Amino acid sequence: MAEKWAVVTGAGSGIGAVVAGAAVKNGYRVAAWDLNREGLEALAAGIGDGCETRVCDITDEAAVEAAVAALPGAPAVLVNCAGVVRFGPLLELPLEKWELALRVNLTGTFLVGRTVARRMAAAGRGSIINIASINGIAAAPHAGGYTASKAGVVRLSEQQAMEWASLGIRVNTVAPGLIDAGMSDAIYADAEVRRVREGAVPLRRLGTSDDIADTVLFLASEQASYITGQCLTVDGGLTKSTLANLPRPAAVDAVGPDAT
Template identity: 40%
Template sequence: MTDTLKLFDLHGKRALITGSTRGIGLALATGLAHAGAAIVVNGREAAPAQALVDRFRARGLEADIAIFDVAEPERVKTVIDAIEAHVGPIDILVNNAGIQRRAPLEDFETSDWNALMRVNLDGAFHVSKAVARHMLARGRGKIINVCSVQSALARPTIAPYAASKGALRMLTQGMCADWAKHGIQANAIAPGYFATELNRALVDDAEFSAWLCKRTPAGRWGRVEELCGAAVFLASEASSFVNGQTLFVDGGLTSVV
């Protein structure tokens, strides 16, 4: 291994990925694990999280479990403090947990707006705050927020989702402003359209898929494993002077009109 490749090595690091039992979160957890990181699997329900921990351990990968809802700040703090005390330091945080609601803006329910903000934005704030307090004491840490192409682009029926992801992009820059001087790098990944079980209806919609493939320079949907390289880069020493940035992984979607 060359010195340059060693910069991407995550052995000896521990990564907490919120919402990591499926979809993009699962892909990122798997990618970081194969780069050497010990993984803390998070979800709201114990059974699927424990099943993933067991799968990782069966492959010889180090994994632990953290059950909390990112929208419950007191529970978040309690669990993260327990991990720090009894499992080990959280060196890498990936704020991945998120939800989607769709409706024309004039018909969008206030309860759905509040739910989106509570998970997509408030949740990242709560978890980052709880983890950063420990990172600040150590003088080092990596935070990766999972944004979206909707951090920069809007589409009909998802304006509140775009608002939450746009705010998360700015929160990333705010983390840099407050925490960079303390040795913390806070950056974001903005995925384009990736085929997951959560958007299966869109994937199976022939008209939408045709539009998307025509709109995206790469000409196709993304595969979730294609996000792992960006995550490893931002989680590793290779990105030691990268801070407050949003890396779009979108097949070129946001680069063209």
């Protein structure tokens, strides 16, 4: 049986590293890309023979094309997980921080997706999962260019899905919520912030990298063969809980024409 390849960007740390490891456990051979050489080395040491690493700048078109050309064939799966956060209030946000978030999170997702999709199209099949964020669904204060970049990823994924469906390529988005991993480590190092955020989630816990990896592998699988163009929010119900977090008197529970 031919090897099934999965390309995972941002695999040197955080969610990307966990997704890469889970893909190997599920029978994929993983091409792990990141700028973090040390992180990639640690990943490879933990995974073993099921992983091949490559230092790759996903914002560099030539570097992306070279990385894809080095693959032995069309990958079955692409997970665009590479991303950066540069928070700050918009009134004071330096232009370079705004542009970096857009370049890595949105343009990088476009470049890798397009280049890999060309190989997938030649094979007549493939599944692409782009990692967005609940910040791309609902704005948060002082999120800098992150919110705009991740909202762009959601819409880009929809456009990719519509344009590439006839080529046999499915494209979906995963929008993680409050995940205790990777770029959020500094946030949850504060015990009080952690307590408040856990309490705001209807399921009363923070998400994990495994929660995201499980969702990614579902979307990559044949079980999701009729799913494309969708954004699956993995947030414990957070983005649907606005009213649940607002107080109201118990007396109004019986308001209505049938109330006694």
